Amino acid sequence: MMVVTDDRTHADGIQEYSLTMRKNRLILLLVATQLLMVCAYSQGNISAAGISDEALAWLDDEHRRSLDVFGHDPDIMVRRGLLADKKHRYVDLLATATGAGPDSLVDTFVTVAGSDPQRSIAVTPVSPAGVQEALEFIGMAPGHPVDLSRALYWPKGERVVMTFYWSDPGGGRFTQSVRAEKLLTDVIWDEHLPVLGLRFVGPAAGSAPLTGAGPIATSFNAQNTILEVPYRVGGPAQVGQLVANADYQFPAGQKLRIRMRPEYGGERKRVRDYVADVAPGTSENAQQLSNLAVRLSSPDGTEVASGSFESIFVFLEALIKDGKEPYLQFRYDDRISVQSVRNVARLTSQFLAEQEIRIEPNDSHLFYSAFLPQESWRDPRRRGRGSQPLEIHWDSPAGGTEFSGQVIQYSQSAPGTPQQLSFASVEDLTAVIERGKPWHTDGVFFMATPDMRYGTLRQAFASIRTDFPNVYVFF
Numbered sequence: 001m002m003v004v005t006d007d008r009t010h011a012d013g014i015q016e017y018s019l020t021m022r023k024n025r026l027i028l029l030l031v032a033t034q035l036l037m038v039c040a041y042s043q044g045n046i047s048a049a050g051i052s053d054e055a056l057a058w059l060d061d062e063h064r065r066s067l068d069v070f071g072h073d074p075d076i077m078v079r080r081g082l083l084a085d086k087k088h089r090y091v092d093l094l095a096t097a098t099g100a101g102p103d104s105l106v107d108t109f110v111t112v113a114g115s116d117p118q119r120s121i122a123v124t125p126v127s128p129a130g131v132q133e134a135l136e137f138i139g140m141a142p143g144h145p146v147d148l149s150r151a152l153y154w155p156k157g158e159r160v161v162m163t164f165y166w167s168d169p170g171g172g173r174f175t176q177s178v179r180a181e182k183l184l185t186d187v188i189w190d191e192h193l194p195v196l197g198l199r200f201v202g203p204a205a206g207s208a209p210l211t212g213a214g215p216i217a218t219s220f221n222a223q224n225t226i227l228e229v230p231y232r233v234g235g236p237a238q239v240g241q242l243v244a245n246a247d248y249q250f251p252a253g254q255k256l257r258i259r260m261r262p263e264y265g266g267e268r269k270r271v272r273d274y275v276a277d278v279a280p281g282t283s284e285n286a287q288q289l290s291n292l293a294v295r296l297s298s299p300d301g302t303e304v305a306s307g308s309f310e311s312i313f314v315f316l317e318a319l320i321k322d323g324k325e326p327y328l329q330f331r332y333d334d335r336i337s338v339q340s341v342r343n344v345a346r347l348t349s350q351f352l353a354e355q356e357i358r359i360e361p362n363d364s365h366l367f368y369s370a371f372l373p374q375e376s377w378r379d380p381r382r383r384g385r386g387s388q389p390l391e392i393h394w395d396s397p398a399g400g401t402e403f404s405g406q407v408i409q410y411s412q413s414a415p416g417t418p419q420q421l422s423f424a425s426v427e428d429l430t431a432v433i434e435r436g437k438p439w440h441t442d443g444v445f446f447m448a449t450p451d452m453r454y455g456t457l458r459q460a461f462a463s464i465r466t467d468f469p470n471v472y473v474f475f
Contacts, residue, residue, distance in 0.1 A: 050113045050114065050117060050123055051096055051113050051123055051124075051125060052096070052253050054253065055096045055253055055255065056125075058094075058255060059080060059081050059094055059125060060080070062081075062094060063078070063079075063080045063081070066078045066083050070083070075087045077133075077134055077137045079126065079130055079134070080125060080126070081093065081094045081095075081124055081125045081126045082094070082126045082130055082131070082134055084134035084135075084137045084138050085138065086137055086138050086139065089138045089139060089261060089262055089265070090138065090259055090260065090261045091131070091134040091135060091137075091138060091259070091260040091261075092257055092258070092259050092260075093110070093124055093126055093131065093134075093216075093257070093258040093259075093260065094124065094126075094255075094256070094257060094258075095110055095122040095123060095124035095256045095257075095258055096122065096123060096124075096252075096253050096254060096255060096256060097121065097122055097250030097251065097252060097253065097254035097256060098117040098118070098120055098121060098122060098123055098252060099250070099251055099252025099253070099254075100120075100121055100244040100250075101244065101249070102243075102244065102246035102249065103185075103243045103244065103246065104243060104244045105119065105239075105240065105242070105243055106119055106120065106121060106183075106184060106242060106243060106244045107119050107184070107218065107219045107220060107235070107238045107239075107242045108120040108121070108215045108217070108218050108219065109121050109122065109162065109180045109183065109184075109198075109216075109217040109218065109219070109227075110122040110123070110124055110215075110216045110217050110258060111123055111124075111213075111214065111215045111216060112124060112125070112126065112127055112128060112213055112214060112215075112216060113125045113213075114213035115213040115214055115215065120215070121164075121180075121183050121184075121244065121250070122164070122250075122256050122258065124216070124258075126216075128203070128214055128215070128216050128224075128225065128226045131216050131226050131227075131260075132202055132203075132226050135160070135200055135226070135260065138262070139262075140158055140160070140200055140262055141157075141158070141200075142157055142200050142201060142202025142203075142226075143155070143156035143157025143158070143199065143200060143201050143202065143271065144156050144157070144201055144202065145201040145202075145203070145221060145222065145223045145225070145228065146221040146223070146232065147223065149469075150361065151360075151361040151367045151369070152360065152361070153232070153358075153359075154232060154327075154358045155199050155201050155221055155228060155229075155230065155231075155232070156199070156201065156271060156327060156358070156360075157199045157200040157201045157202070157271065158199070158200055158262060158263065158264075158269060158270055158271060159196070159197035159198065159199055159200070159230055159262075159263035159270060160197055160198050160199075160200050160227055160260050160261065160262060160263065161179070161197050161260070161261045161262075161263055162179070162180040162197070162198050162217060162227065162258060162259070162260050163177050163178070163179055163180065163258070163259045163260075163261075164177065164178055164179075164180060164183065164248075164256055164257075164258055165177045165256065165257040165258070165259065166250065166254060166255065166256050166257075167255070174257045178248055179195050180198065180217065180258075181193040181194065181195045181196070182195065182245060182247075182248065183244065183245050183248050184219055184242045184243070184244065184245060185242065185243050185244070185245045185246070186241060186242060187240075187241060187242070187243055188241055192245055193219060193229065193242075196229070196230050196231070197230060197263045198217055198227040198228060198229060198230065199227065199228055199229065199230040200226065200227055201225070201226070201227070201228055202226060203223065203224060203225075203226070218235075219233075219238060219242055220233050220234060220235040220238050221233060221234060221235070222235060227260075264323075269324075270323060270324055270325050271324075271325050271327060272319060272324050272325065272326045272327065273298065273299050273327050273329075274296050274297065274298060274299075274304065274326055274327070274328050274329070275296070275297050275298075275299065275328070275329050275330075275331060275362075276294055276295070276296050276312070276328050276329070276330050276331070277294070277295040277296075277297070277331045277332075277333070278292055278293070278294055278330060278331070278332050278333065278336065278340075278341075278344060279292070279293045279295075279332075279333035279335070279336060280292065280293065280333065280335055280336055280340075281293045281308075287336065287337050287339070287340045288340075289309065289340065289343040289344065289347065290308060290309070290310070291308070292308070292309065292336075292340060292344070293306070293307075293308075294306065294307065294308065294309055294311075294312045296312055296315065296328075309344075309347065313352070313355075316355075316357055317355070320355070320356050320357075325356065325358065326356075326357050326358065327358045327359075327360050328352075328357060328358070328359050328360065329359075329360050329361070329362040329365075330344070330348075330359070330362060330365060330368060331362055331364075331365050332344075332365060332454050332458075333454070334453060334454060334455025334458060335453060335454075335455065336453070336454045337450065337451050337452065337453065337454065338371075338448045338449070338450060338451070338452045338453075338454055338457065338473060338475060339450035339451065339475075340454075341366075341371055341454050342371040342372075342473070344368070345368040345369070345370075345371035345372050346371075346372070348368045349368065349369075349372055364458070364462065365458065365461075366457065366458070366461055366471060366473070370471050370472050370473055371472075371473050373445075373472035373473070373474060377445070377472070377474075378474065382410050385412075387412055387440070387441050387443065388409055388410045388411065388412045388441065389409075389441050389443030389444055389445050389468075389470070389472075390407055390408070390409050390433075390439060390441065390443070390444045390445070390468065391407070391408040391409065391410075391444075391445045391447055392405060392406075392407055392408075392429075392444060392445070392446050392447065392460060393405050393406045393408060393447045394446075394447065394448060394449070394452065394456070403423075403424070403425055403426055403429070403456060403459065403460075404422075404423060404424045404425070405422070405423060406420050406421065406422050406423070407420070407421045407422075407423065407429070407432050407433065407436065408420050409436075409439065409441075419436070421435070421436060426459050426460070426463055429460060429463055429464070430463045430464075433463070433464055433467065439467075441468075442467070442468055442469055442470055443468060443470040443471070443472070444464060444468040444470070444471045444472075445471075445472050445473075445474055446460065446471065446472070446473045446474065447474050447475070448473055448474065448475045449475050450475050452475070457473065
């Protein structure tokens with residue numbers, strides 16, 4: 001399921017915007033653009049045939065020529081319709097235009113032959129996997145797309161500058177060029193997409209290799225593409241919003257060369273991965289948010305900054321101004337209180353994420369959204385829930401280290417006396433969970449107390465996370 005917000009980032013200051021402020025205008029727009037779509041398609045502006053025989057012959061000629069010139073150069077990869085130069089760090093993709101007419105509904109820059117080309121500017125015989133292989137050949141590494149099931153709420157990866165080249169009518173050389181983002185017009189803002197590059201996300205983890213039909217570069221977040229815009233915007237939000245830019249019209253079959261380069265040259269990278277370790281401070285009010293001790297380190301454990309959250313943010317803010325994108329994983333000291341962790345979660349949700357600091361899950365710690373459950377779920381009569389999760393209630397002394405309580409589950413269809421099982425240790429909890437299967441849910445509510453030690457929750461989380469990935473904390 002791809003449900004993400006439309007918070008496009010602009011180049012001048014990374015400003016976010018939302019369609020929700022323009023609902024009435026969008027309703028009128030959708031009606032108009034649907035009529036536009038009918039007219040455009042009925043006139044044959046978009047080819048449904050993919051690549052013509054003439055274009056295939058051109059691709060074969062170019063492939064033979066490239067093999068003759070570069071076939072023995074280890075720094076150059078040659079494929080039919082594709083050439084990658086490791087030394088100069090670029091990838092050239094040969095494609096043909098679909099013939100998208102003025103104001104045709106389009107949301108994909110380039111797709112592979114065999115896919116539906118009606119929403120794309122260009123089509124190529126090269127598979128998405130082939131494009132990914134070429135980008136990796138020149139030294140780039142894929143990040144990841146948005147994947148809500150894994151709590152990956154932002155696309156990640158280095159950016160790629162994509163430029164379309166073409167020749168004037170009758171010309172043999174590609175003398176004209178334009179950035180890919182300028183080929184699509186956002187009718188809400190009456191301007192082309194922000195020229196920020198495309199993010200090299202690669203396919204979603206665990207998905208099959210993208211060897212067949214499908215998009216290669218999109219204007220929205222997708223789990224079946226290689227390149228996409230570097231901000232959050234779901235495909236459904238783009239329906240009726242993006243059209244082909246009337247300033248750049250390619251007739252169907254127009255030969256195109258699409259060049260892809262890393263945004264930065266040399267060894268410079270935009271994405272920065274960090275681990276933030278949070279522990280009680282040393283002052284009298286050690287559990288207060290302002291007094292918590294934070295250590296920021298790189299994935300190999302090297303410390304890059306330490307101090308309060310304020311000082312850590314100053315460090316991250318400087319990175320962002322220098323064109324970097326910090327991605328943080330949080331880890332918490334077991335001594336920290338559950339209340340303190342919730343305070344960090346609120347800071348993360350309300351401030352850090354708004355400042356282009358991206359938060360990613362850590363395998364052994366609860367994600368920050370676990371401490372920000374929907375308030376409606378607190379209803380003592382358990383109404384308004386899509387299903388009834390397990391509730392783990394604790395009876396250890398406040399702030400203590402004892403591990404005992406009850407596992408409770410109410411029936412969705414017949415609320416009343418719930419199923420209730422007691423546990424007296426981590427091992428006992430694991431056994432109770434196993435003995436009670438099937439639970440018919442993948443969610444757990446931890447019913448904690450504000451001063452409970454975070455380590456208690458982390459022990460419980462570690463014992464159940466495989467079967468219950470959706471965990472929320474209440475107190």
